Amino acid sequence: MALRISLVTAPVGLEERYGRFRGAANTEPSFALVLLGAVARKAGHQVQCVEAAAFNLPVNETLRRILSFKPDIVGITATTVGIHAAGELAASLRAAAPGLHIIAGGCHATAIPEETLKEFPALDLLVIGEGELTFAELLAFVDTNRSLPADLAGTVVRDGPSTRRNPVRPPIKDLDSLPLPAWDLLEGFPSAFRPSPARIRRWPCASVVLTRGCPNQCTFCDRSVFGNNCRSYSAAHAVRLIRELREGYGVREILIEDDTFVLHRAHVQEFCERLLAEGVDITWSCLGRADRVTPELLALMKRAGCWHIGFGIESGDPAILKAVHKNLDMEQVRQAVTWCRNAGIETKGFFIVGFPGETPASLEATRRFALTLPLDDISVMQMTPFPGSALYAQAGAAGQFDADWRKM
Numbered sequence: 001m002a003l004r005i006s007l008v009t010a011p012v013g014l015e016e017r018y019g020r021f022r023g024a025a026n027t028e029p030s031f032a033l034v035l036l037g038a039v040a041r042k043a044g045h046q047v048q049c050v051e052a053a054a055f056n057l058p059v060n061e062t063l064r065r066i067l068s069f070k071p072d073i074v075g076i077t078a079t080t081v082g083i084h085a086a087g088e089l090a091a092s093l094r095a096a097a098p099g100l101h102i103i104a105g106g107c108h109a110t111a112i113p114e115e116t117l118k119e120f121p122a123l124d125l126l127v128i129g130e131g132e133l134t135f136a137e138l139l140a141f142v143d144t145n146r147s148l149p150a151d152l153a154g155t156v157v158r159d160g161p162s163t164r165r166n167p168v169r170p171p172i173k174d175l176d177s178l179p180l181p182a183w184d185l186l187e188g189f190p191s192a193f194r195p196s197p198a199r200i201r202r203w204p205c206a207s208v209v210l211t212r213g214c215p216n217q218c219t220f221c222d223r224s225v226f227g228n229n230c231r232s233y234s235a236a237h238a239v240r241l242i243r244e245l246r247e248g249y250g251v252r253e254i255l256i257e258d259d260t261f262v263l264h265r266a267h268v269q270e271f272c273e274r275l276l277a278e279g280v281d282i283t284w285s286c287l288g289r290a291d292r293v294t295p296e297l298l299a300l301m302k303r304a305g306c307w308h309i310g311f312g313i314e315s316g317d318p319a320i321l322k323a324v325h326k327n328l329d330m331e332q333v334r335q336a337v338t339w340c341r342n343a344g345i346e347t348k349g350f351f352i353v354g355f356p357g358e359t360p361a362s363l364e365a366t367r368r369f370a371l372t373l374p375l376d377d378i379s380v381m382q383m384t385p386f387p388g389s390a391l392y393a394q395a396g397a398a399g400q401f402d403a404d405w406r407k408m
Contacts, residue, residue: 003045003143006071007033007185010082011052011062011089017081026195027054028207028255032077032106032131034181039132042179043139049185052089053082054193063092073142075127075135077106080386080408087120094122101148103138105131108405110224111388113156114163124148126156129225130212132178134169171227175212176237180244190251198377201283201307205253206245210238210271214259216289217325218312220352221259222388230263235270243280254284262288262309265297272304283307290328290336298343309340310348316369317362320355324391330369337373346376354383356391356398384408 009030014022029051037047048069052062066074074093078086090102105127109116113126125148127134134154141149150157154169172178183189183206190204210233212226233241245251262268275282285308293309301309313333315321321328340347351366370378385391385401386408395401 001143003040003073003139004048004069004071005040005045005139006048006050006066006069006074007037007040008050008062008066008074008076008089009033009053010076010078010086011057011059012078012082012085013058014056016085017053024196024198026199027056028193028195028205029054029186029189030077031181031207031209031257034183034185035178036075036131036135037185038179038182039136040139041182041185043136045139045143047182047185049182049187051186051193055187059085059089059092062089063096066093067096071100073101073103073139076102076104076123078104078108079106080108080111080405083108083116083120084406087122090120090122101125101142103127103148105135107222107225108387109156111222111386111392113165117156117158117163124158127154128156128165129154129169129227130172133172171213171229171231173231175231175233180241181208183245183249190245190249195255199255199285199308200253202252204249204251205255206249206251207255207257208241208245209257210241211258211261211263211267215263216260216327218314219324219390219394220314220355220383220385222386222392224388226259230260232264232267235267235274238271239274239278239280242275242282243278246280246282252282254282256284256286258287260289260292261286262292262297262301265292265294269297269300272300272306275304280305285309287312288336290333293336293339295339295343298339298345302343302345306345308346308348310350311336313349313370313373314352315355315362316366320357320362323357324355334373337375341374347374348377348379349373349375351378351380352383353380356394358383 014025018025033049037049040047050065076086103125104123109126110128113128151166153167156165190206213230215228283305287310290311314326337347385395
């Protein structure tokens with residue numbers, strides 16, 4: 001018998017996430033949600049997607065929409081900043097529908113699952129790591145047994161007053177085996193969603209993730225969901241996904257949200273050549289590493305529709321970069337940004353201030369270095385030791401650290 005499943009982003013408000021910059025907030029939908037929706041639908045279940053974060057829905061309105069669907073299972077995805085909103089929603093759901101199965105996943109749940117279950121007693125089970133295969137098996141179990149599994153790989157469950165972490169599920173080797181995202185589950189897609197205005201050239205747009213995993217070892221990043229091994233959709237599958245967005249939904253701009261899309265040059269080259277060969281009318285942006293681009297690759301990317309690349313530069317102090325395992329040379333950064341300018345691709349530099357060991361001198365070095373680069377835009381963030389990062393475990397030794405998740 002088919003299940004009824006509500007998939008929800010945590011109802012954390014724009015004001016809480018962006019403060020006075022809420023007018024320029026990113027309200028793009030969760031790519032994970034439409035992938036999980038496609039997995040559930042492929043198994044024959046009825047699915048509802050509630051983009052509470054994108055639509056700035058309060059907990060009570062999110063609750064109303066979920067309960068009106070009368071689901072058997074509610075799955076909530078949340079980052080650290082939204083995990084308390086997810087816990088509040090779960091508590092409200094538990095009070096309104098005591099027999100409901102309430103599960104959660106995402107980067108926060110994966111990084112510190114035991115602490116998360118302890119903090120939010122209304123959550124029954126956490127899916128950790130990549131969710132698609134675990135979710136499919138979980139749904140099959142619930143459909144047969146009308147209860148949640150206790151020993152499913154890729155989950156952390158309650159075991160009396162404590163918790164039990166089940167075996168880790170290996171990463172998905174063939175991403176092409178996953179169904180195409182169920183974009184039609186998103187109310188008003190694509191025109192109801194928009195990123196920060198600085199991130200798009202054409203409208204409407206959509207955000208996608210085409211590669212998973214990052215081999216780099218930066219101490220401020222959390223790699224617990226996708227791991228250290230980089231895996232990609234094949235170029236053919238990636239272009240098929242983009243073509244469906246272009247032809248089926250009128251999308252004209254793609255935001256490639258991979259941690260580092262420009263990593264394996266041959267794969268990026270094949271992706272660009274296929275876009276050009278198939279005549280897909282799309283413009284796109286991505287993130288890249290300064291040591292992975294070449295003038296030839298950038299020229300090809302430009303011809304294939306790329307107009308913007310963001311580079312994680314982080315600091316202008318070589319000692320800081322070495323300490324956080326960034327493993328970038330300053331001249332590589334300057335060279336990459338200059339090559340982009342020559343190719344006609346706009347660039348954004350991401351910087352972080354407040355690393356352990358930061359001093360007025362290192363901050364001044366970062367300021368001076370940023371001003372010498374031909375960047376079109378910058379983003380300066382305060383270093384936050386997120387759960388799952390190496391710095392989260394080390395923060396207490398580096399200074400005073402308030403581990404309140406709501407402040408991250």
